[in-house]
Amino acid sequence: MKLPPLKSLPVFEAVARLNSFSLAAHELAVSQSAVSHQIKQLETYLGEKLFWRSGRTLTLTDEGRQYLESISSALLQIERASEQLLGHEESRLRLSVFSSFAVRWLAPRLPELQRTHPQVELSLEMSSENPVLSDRVADCFITIKPDSPAFSYELLYKERLFPVCSQDFWQRIRRELVLDDVSGDVDSVSLTPQQVALFPLLSTHSIYDKQGGDWEAWYQEAGLTLPASSRLLHSSHMLLSLEAARFHQGIALTNDYMLSTRKDSEDFVRLPCHTVMTGDEFFFAWKTSRRSERGIQLLRRWLVSAAISGGLRSD
Incomplete structure (x- = not known):
């Protein structure tokens, strides 16, 4: 078996991750010259330049980036295999997840994960966009693009949108539509899309990547077009639209x-209207080569169980 100088591999990984020879030296508790020596030794063995150095600027070459992608997973597997043999039960995992999913769904459930699987130490890496599936980013992911053949996927949720408003705004709707002759229970009435259009509509740009795209899709689902007279209030993120709805600014799609x-079920009223499927499906993703890691499988099973018990996914 022909292997590169093994001592240089964690040094290379640290320099690439921290983008600095000095920071890598500090993390590894060695001198900066020792770090430089290890990188030079690795480059000599590989016959490729791994970094471009320009003054204080340090960047990976294309070859360095490709090499890092390959060895990061191997180093992690070596670390975890060693921990298992040493009897260390802890599983430290980085989970890359959409910020809205992390804040609104995952974070409130983390105490349950800690009670159920105290050996799983989870670190969240929040992202505003679909994460790049790479060990450099995280150990596992929640993604809407199951398109990497190197990864395995478990479905958690098929997204649908429905209109909501605050309790106070619901009372305004009842007054303006003269619904006082029916009970206050939202299930006792039915709102048409034309009636919904009479009120301010809180729109989220990020869902369909266009202003008003979410409400256009909602009206199209009913075989209608968004009325030109609609008053749209735009936000970049669903979190912002939902907060605007919480403070009685209008009707949001969530x-x-x-x-x-x-608590949220008490703050908001889900209006008696139709839903629209966005086409986005949320998957838990992990590298297939790491499928036997106990921590990843514990987290996968817990996420699926939580999605089923929370109504996101059918059993």
């Missing part, structure tokens, strides 16, 4: 995981 706690 999804199931955004309203997944008891």
Whole structure:
């Protein structure tokens, strides 16, 4: 078996991750010259330049980036295999997840994960966009693009949108539509899309990547077009639209995981209207080569169980 100088591999990984020879030296508790020596030794063995150095600027070459992608997973597997043999039960995992999913669904459930699997130490890496599936980013992911053949996927949720408003705004709707002759229970009435259009509509740009795209899709689902007279209030993120709805600014389109706690069910009213599927499906993703890691499988099973018990996914 022909292997590179093994001592140089964690040094290379640290320099690439920290983008600095001095920071890597500090983390590894060695001198900066020792770090430089290890990188030079590795480059000599590989016959490739791994970093471009320009003054104080340090960047990976294309070859360095490709090499890092390959060895990061191997180093992690060596570390975890060694921990298992040493009897260390802890599983330290980095989970990359959409910020809205993390804040509204995952974070309130983390105490349950800690009680159920105290050996799993989870670090969240929040992202505003779909994460890049790479060990450099995280150990596992929640993604809407299951397109990497190197990864395995478990479905958690198929996204649907439905209109909600605050309790106070619901009372305004009842007054303006003269619904006082029916009970206050939202299930006792039915609102048409034309009636919904009479009130301010809180729109989220990020869902369909266009202003008003979410409400256009909602009206199209009913075989209608968004009325030209509609008053749209735009936000970049669903979290902002939902907060605007909480403070009585209008009607927002949201999804199931955004309203997944008891407190939220008390703050908002889900209007008696149709839903629209966005086409986005949320998957838990992990590298297939790491499928035997106990921590990843514990987290996978817990996420699936929580998604089922919370109504995101059917059993």
